[in-house]
Amino acid sequence: MAMSAGRLTTHVLDTANGHPARDMTIELLSGNGDPIRTVRTNADGRCDGPLLEGAALEAGAYELRFHVGDYFSGLDGTPAAFLDVVPVRFVVSDPEAHYHVPLLVSPFGYSTYRGS
Template structure:
């Protein structure tokens, strides 16, 4: 079902208290044991993507997974010490109605949190 839904995200770097600019993000549609990539891009200076991940005729109900490339982001900052504990952070979720889904990620090199925002 396509509809009037919309999917967006943004990433906050909780270690530095700022948006995570230039983090790679991928959106996958999940079909059982298989995934199909729908989007790949990087966050802007506000930690957001320049366009919705899905909207309009591209929006479909189903199971999706966002892949946030946190390890490469933190390595790119040149932080002292060991490599980050986190590498790619997967967030799997189900969109069951045509609505606005906002899936933010709050992330540090060692932990993360997410929720369905508005």
């Protein structure tokens, strides 16, 4: 059986307002802090495509930086955010697998996990 090409995806949900976090900036960095790419979420709180896929997804450490402070400060009527940039550090051990890193966020707290 042929293995599928691996990929890295993310999804951001604004739990304070009950909808996807549209137009949030997300930075992807290598484990040593080198920038790989910067994207903005679409209307569904997702990126328009994988952050990395195929040969570009290598085994190793990565960091996603979610710019939640800027996102919440851009919403009308939302209280000032306590959080600024939420870093999520993770390790890709199998570059042939799908790594989905969702973020559930409010101005004052967040949760993340390895999704599917």
